[in-house]
Amino acid sequence: MNLKQLEAFVKVAETKSFSAAAKLLYLTQPTVSAHIASLEKELNACLLVRSTKGAALSEAGKELYAYAEQMLELEQKIRERFGLGTGGRGSVLRIAASTVPSQYLLPDILSAFREQYPGEQLKVFETDSAGVVDMILTHKADVGFTGTVLEKGGCTYLPFYQDELVIITPAAERFLSRQGEDVAAWIREEPLILREEGSGTRKETARLLSQMGIDMAEFCIAAVMENQETIKRSVRSGMGISILSGLAAEDDVRAGKLLEFPLGAEGGSRSVNLVFDAAYPVLPAADKLIRKVKEIYKVKEIYKEKRPVR
Numbered sequence: 304m305n306l307k308q309l310e311a312f313v314k315v316a317e318t319k320s321f322s323a324a325a326k327l328l329y330l331t332q333p334t335v336s337a338h339i340a341s342l343e344k345e346l347n348a349c350l351l352v353r354s355t356k357g358a359a360l361s362e363a364g365k366e367l368y369a370y371a372e373q374m375l376e377l378e379q380k381i382r383e384r385f386g387l388g389t390g391g392r393g394s395v396l397r398i399a400a401s402t403v404p405s406q407y408l409l410p411d412i413l414s415a416f417r418e419q420y421p422g423e424q425l426k427v428f429e430t431d432s433a434g435v436v437d438m439i440l441t442h443k444a445d446v447g448f449t450g451t452v453l454e455k456g457g458c459t460y461l462p463f464y465q466d467e468l469v470i471i472t473p474a475a476e477r478f479l480s481r482q483g484e485d486v487a488a489w490i491r492e493e494p495l496i497l498r499e500e501g502s503g504t505r506k507e508t509a510r511l512l513s514q515m516g517i518d519m520a521e522f523c524i525a526a527v528m529e530n531q532e533t534i535k536r537s538v539r540s541g542m543g544i545s546i547l548s549g550l551a552a553e554d555d556v557r558a559g560k561l562l563e564f565p566l567g568a569e570g571g572s573r574s575v576n577l578v579f580d581a582a583y584p585v586l587p588a589a590d591k592l593i594r595k596v597k598e599i600y601k602v603k604e605i606y607k608e609k610r611p612v613r
Contacts, residue, residue: 304345306378309371311338312350316368317430319357327428342367376443396588399428399435399444401503402531404575407550408464409448416595423588431529432503439580445589447578450503450548461577461593463600467549468507468571470564471556473541478562486564487515494525494543496534507573508546515567535561546571 314324315335325332343350350364360368379395400409405427413425428444432451438444440457452460470486472478472493481489498505509519525543528534531551538545539560546566555561565571577596579585585593596602 304342306375308338308342309374311335312342312364313368313371313375315339315351315358316360316364319359321358395424395426396446396586396592397426397428397438397444398446398448398592399430399438400448401432401435401450402429403450403466403504403548403550404448404464405429406531407548408575412592412596412599415599416592419595420588420591423591431499431501432506433501435578439578442580442583445579445586446592449576449578450573451506452574452576453506457580457582458578459581461579461596461602462574463577463596463602464575466573466575468504468511468546468566468573469549469552470544470546470566471535471538471552472544472562472564473539474559474562475541482562482564486567487517490544491517491521493522495522496526496528496537496543496545497524498531498534498547499527499529502529503573504546504548507571511546511566511571511573514569 311324311328311330311334314327315321318324318327321335321339322332325335328335339351346363346367348363348367349361350367351358352361352364379397398409398413406429409427413427417423417425428438430438432449433453435444435447435449436453436455436458439447440455447458449460450466470490497508512519526537528537531547534545534547535552535555537543539555549563552561552563556563577593579589579593
């Protein structure tokens with residue numbers, strides 16, 4: 304076995320998907336499948352239970368996952384100690400980001416960062432907001448980006464961008480006729496497509512609906528989905544309505560494929576945050592990225608979560 308095989312295994316275990324793991328590793332899905340097959344053959348064990356819902360760890364897989372994580376972390380520490388990145392020029396800055404910042408904000412941020420610091424190497428992990436915080440607190444990522452502030456303590460949050468959550472509906476006549484109406488009067492009547500548990504968008508959706516006097520339990524939940532593109536396509540096909548970031552919806556709204564409604568009279572404003580563990584040594588590259596984000600978005604103050612007693 305080798306570290307590439309173990310890295311592929313860990314990514315499949317974390318994403319529960321061969322295709323998602325391949326995307327994160329910049330590999331083809333057959334290559335990831337071959338890595339897993341080689342491991343299973345060498346260890347003479349079934350490591351992943353495949354199903355139509357994805358891939359889950361078997362009992363043997365759970366054991367290997369713990370060992371594989373330790374080996375990959377040790378490799379990273381060795382590289383950092385001896386100044387080795389993937390290209391031999393320096394350590395790799397590990398960035399964890401939830402869906403909205405990863406897809407709509409990070410490309411411009413990292414492009415500007417790399418323009419100023421061309422020698423820095425970056426590795427981006429896309430997960431939900433809860434996953435980002437876990438990666439920061441377990442030091443599997445050096446810096447993170449989330450669409451919400453989680454109650455779990457231990458992280459420092461730097462709000463840098465004001466996003467707007469909006470209601471999206473099919474571009475159908477019955478919704479066109481509702482433009483200008485109070486959404487609270489009709490939104491409960493529609494099947495709702497939600498993001499997954501752990502998503503910052505879902506947490507902020509519940510908060511903003513509560514401010515409107517609406518409980519999530521009042522809705523008929525049509526589906527829970529992780530992928531924003533799948534949600535938008537499902538709304539377009541008439542499955543239901545959803546609440547997403549305006550950044551994610553704007554292209555489809557502009558193209559006339561979806562309609563957009565404000566989330567209440569006050570709107571659905573939420574902060575997108577840069578997240579790090581201030582109690583843990585910050586890599587020079589992470590410090591540069593934090594400074595770059597503050598420079599781009601003209602951020603002056605840091606909001607700190609209360610740290611738990613340790």
